[in-house]
Amino acid sequence: MKSLFGIFISALVPKKFRFEFQLALRHLLSGGSQTLLTISAVGAGVIIVIFITSLIFGLEEMMTNLLTESIPHVVVQVKDPKPDGLQDAENPVSNKIEQQTSQLKFIDNGEQVVRTIRGLPNVRGVTSVVSGQGFASKGANPVGVAVIGAEPELLDEITPVTKDLVEGKYRGLGSDEIVIDTELAKDLNVNVGDRIHLTSSSGQADSFSIKGIYDRGQGRGSAYVTLRNGQSLFGLGTSINVIYIKIYDIYDVEDLSNTIMTLTPYEAKPWTKDFSRFLTNIRMMEASAYLISIFSLIASAFAIASVLVVSVLQKSAQIGILKSMGARQQQILTVFIFEGLGVAILGSALGALIGMTIVYLISLLKRSDAVIGGEPASLFPVKILPVYIGAAILAAIISTVIAAVLPARRAAKLNPVDVMR
Amino acid sequence: MNSGNDEAITVDKFPFGENSNSATPLVVETRGLKKTYFGKVDVPVLHGLNIRIHAREFVAVIGQSGSGKSTLLNILGALDVPTGGTVLINGTDISTLDEDELARLRSDDVGFIFQAHYLLNEFTCLENALMPITIRHGEANEEQTNRVLHLLNRVGLGDQINKHPDEMSGGQNQRCAIVRSLANAPKIILADEPTGNLDSRSGEEVFAMMREMNRESGVAFVMITHDDRLANAADRILLIEDGNIREISKEEHRREALRISKQSGD
Numbered sequence: 001m002k003s004l005f006g007i008f009i010s011a012l013v014p015k016k017f018r019f020e021f022q023l024a025l026r027h028l029l030s031g032g033s034q035t036l037l038t039i040s041a042v043g044a045g046v047i048i049v050i051f052i053t054s055l056i057f058g059l060e061e062m063m064t065n066l067l068t069e070s071i072p073h074v075v076v077q078v079k080d081p082k083p084d085g086l087q088d089a090e091n092p093v094s095n096k097i098e099q100q101t102s103q104l105k106f107i108d109n110g111e112q113v114v115r116t117i118r119g120l121p122n123v124r125g126v127t128s129v130v131s132g133q134g135f136a137s138k139g140a141n142p143v144g145v146a147v148i149g150a151e152p153e154l155l156d157e158i159t160p161v162t163k164d165l166v167e168g169k170y171r172g173l174g175s176d177e178i179v180i181d182t183e184l185a186k187d188l189n190v191n192v193g194d195r196i197h198l199t200s201s202s203g204q205a206d207s208f209s210i211k212g213i214y215d216r217g218q219g220r221g222s223a224y225v226t227l228r229n230g231q232s233l234f235g236l237g238t239s240i241n242v243i244y245i246k247i248y249d250i251y252d253v254e255d256l257s258n259t260i261m262t263l264t265p266y267e268a269k270p271w272t273k274d275f276s277r278f279l280t281n282i283r284m285m286e287a288s289a290y291l292i293s294i295f296s297l298i299a300s301a302f303a304i305a306s307v308l309v310v311s312v313l314q315k316s317a318q319i320g321i322l323k324s325m326g327a328r329q330q331q332i333l334t335v336f337i338f339e340g341l342g343v344a345i346l347g348s349a350l351g352a353l354i355g356m357t358i359v360y361l362i363s364l365l366k367r368s369d370a371v372i373g374g375e376p377a378s379l380f381p382v383k384i385l386p387v388y389i390g391a392a393i394l395a396a397i398i399s400t401v402i403a404a405v406l407p408a409r410r411a412a413k414l415n416p417v418d419v420m421r
Numbered sequence: 422m423n424s425g426n427d428e429a430i431t432v433d434k435f436p437f438g439e440n441s442n443s444a445t446p447l448v449v450e451t452r453g454l455k456k457t458y459f460g461k462v463d464v465p466v467l468h469g470l471n472i473r474i475h476a477r478e479f480v481a482v483i484g485q486s487g488s489g490k491s492t493l494l495n496i497l498g499a500l501d502v503p504t505g506g507t508v509l510i511n512g513t514d515i516s517t518l519d520e521d522e523l524a525r526l527r528s529d530d531v532g533f534i535f536q537a538h539y540l541l542n543e544f545t546c547l548e549n550a551l552m553p554i555t556i557r558h559g560e561a562n563e564e565q566t567n568r569v570l571h572l573l574n575r576v577g578l579g580d581q582i583n584k585h586p587d588e589m590s591g592g593q594n595q596r597c598a599i600v601r602s603l604a605n606a607p608k609i610i611l612a613d614e615p616t617g618n619l620d621s622r623s624g625e626e627v628f629a630m631m632r633e634m635n636r637e638s639g640v641a642f643v644m645i646t647h648d649d650r651l652a653n654a655a656d657r658i659l660l661i662e663d664g665n666i667r668e669i670s671k672e673e674h675r676r677e678a679l680r681i682s683k684q685s686g687d
């Protein structure tokens with residue numbers, strides 16, 4: 001007599017709620033296209049939320065990675081005296097001389113500063129760097145190039161070179177060896193093993209053997225030499241002029257740079273200073289992701305509420321007869337809440353499934369202008385965050401149930417005498 | 422044709438009024454029951470009725486359209502509240518009960534049968550007949566199911582139990598509604614023109630079923646009807662007129678009915 005489904009209900013639904021559950025289920029089943037409509041409304045809301053969040057957070061992650069993986073998060077340098085107007089006016093001559101002669105203002109107690117910074121929280125890596133401008137040449141035409149002198153093993157932790165190598169090596173860079181980018185290699189028409197000539201802005205010159213060539217796909221890059229070579233190229237002796245810092249939480253960078261500036265006399269520039277536009281964009285993208293999500297959920301909640309209001313009206317006679325048979329207000333309320341819950345669970349499960357499938361399919365699309373040799377980049381940098389999918393489902397369920405409560409309460413309060421005449 | 426039914430009439434056993442000395446328990450009693458519908462215009466419908474319905478009785482309520490028959494019935498079943506007087510169901514003053522207690526009372530002590538059958542289309546005949554039990558207990562147990570199945574067999578629906586209401590005739594629907602009203606073994610069944618939507622043959626069938634259930638289980642019936650023959654087959658007849666109620670004898674009722682039919686015949 002009892003169907004398989006009946007057994008399933010007996011096992012799953014507590015006896016106390018079996019009437020409510022049965023009636024809600026029958027309402028949904030007999031609702032037909034109305035039920036499908038509400039389920040689709042919830043599903044559509046969830047799909048939009050999943051799609052928008054995974055797209056925007058994927059984009060955000062990609063941009064953040066791109067920007068912060070290859071750049072130091074904090075750059076420590078000697079303070080730029082230029083903005084100090086008073087000094088300028090009082091002693092214009094000496095200032096001018098200083099500017100000409102010491103193009104590189106050096107940090108003479110570099111070792112000590114690096115040690116101090118290493119001890120600070122959120123710091124992942126610190127390295128001393130000599131950074132300056134120079135000219136590279138092979139034979140005739142010199143080409144302007146940014147020169148960075150640093151220990152390869154340390155620098156790789158902060159602004160990686162090794163992972164972008166196309167040819168040769170960076171780690172184990174020896175004295176009088178250099179790593180350049182493909183642009184410069186093309187301009188000078190050189191290859192790994194060739195020698196090039198480098199003249200620094202402070203006049204020193206040396207000849208280097210090309211140990212590796214890299215490509216970041218971001219236009220002209222720097223030329224990398226050892227820290228010692230850099231120091232001698234720019235006549236710094238054992239001093240340095242820049243300290244690069246990599247941190248763990250890249251959005252908590254201001255704190256660190258403020259700490260450094262109170263502990264040392266140097267300027268600590270956070271990455272956000274150069275990328276404030278980028279940061280605002282990210283914040284705006286995040287905000288719009290949340291807004292779109294909220295609005296689509298609200299829209300689907302309204303769709304559900306309106307369908308349920310109609311459904312309650314259609315069923316008012318039935319509600320009256322149920323009350324005449326002894327159904328309590330709470331029971332009627334529960335029936336319609338169950339209906340909302342059923343729609344919400346089915347709709348959001350369906351939405352999550354379709355949404356994730358769409359996002360997955362989109363993640364498979366690759367760019368046609370992929371870098372040769374590298375992994376082809378995704379056309380849309382989507383990121384599926386289980387937390388957001390869970391939150392989308394939860395939000396859909398909550399908003400649907402809220403949407404159901406209003407008509408349900410109306411149904412529960414209906415006067416049986418009024419609705420059965 | 423009424424003679425068969427009239428045999429069992431027990432009017433004398435249940436004299437109307439205070440001096441009833443019967444040992445049969447009262448199931449419903451009203452004292453000075455008043456009902457006024459308040460609105461733009463206040464509509465006074467019932468002016469202070471004293472009614473007593475005993476167990477085992479089958480009472481017909483007649484009266485012109487708009488005289489307040491349905492209003493009275495809904496109040497007797499605790500579906501509606503009076504604006505004055507008291508209603509005692511099974512000895513309990515219903516004005517002392519809260520929403521949930523009223524619901525429980527409707528579930529345990531009262532059964533309703535309406536003119537339109539109001540079976541739930543989403544459920545089968547059997548499920549509909551079991552509905553009061555399902556509402557009350559979440560699920561019918563085997564004993565309850567068997568009892569309802571037996572009743573369905575008794576009203577001739579044994580082969581219809583898995584059909585949905587829209588797959589059954591009006592008479593079948595109403596017979597299912599009778600079984601449903603009996604499901605929780607109530608003390609009283611209130612029927613508002615239960616045969617009003619049926620042709621005379623199925624109307625008589627349905628009435629016969631109710632009368633049978635009344636005799637078998639002793640459940641009291643209050644039935645509103647416009648059908649004089651059915652009213653005549655009840656134990657007693659109550660007439661609502663000008664906001665008041667009075668019992669009329671079968672003789673009086675027959676004369677009245679004749680007069681009305683003559684009037685409309687002219």
Ligand SMILES: Nc1ncnc2c1ncn2[C@@H]1O[C@H](COP(=O)(O)OP(=O)(O)OP(=O)(O)O)[C@@H](O)[C@H]1O
Nearest residue numbers: 458460464466484485486487488489490491492493
């Ligand atoms: N909710 C209401 N508001 C105002 N007046 C009402 C309301 N319900 C019923 N009435 C009025 O009360 C009176 C009695 O109505 P009721 O439905 O009890 O009559 P009835 O005797 O059952 O009539 P019928 O035989 O046509 O079913 C009528 O005049 C009706 O218009």
Ligand SMILES: [Mg+2]
Nearest residue numbers: 490491492613
């Ligand atoms: Mg009526």
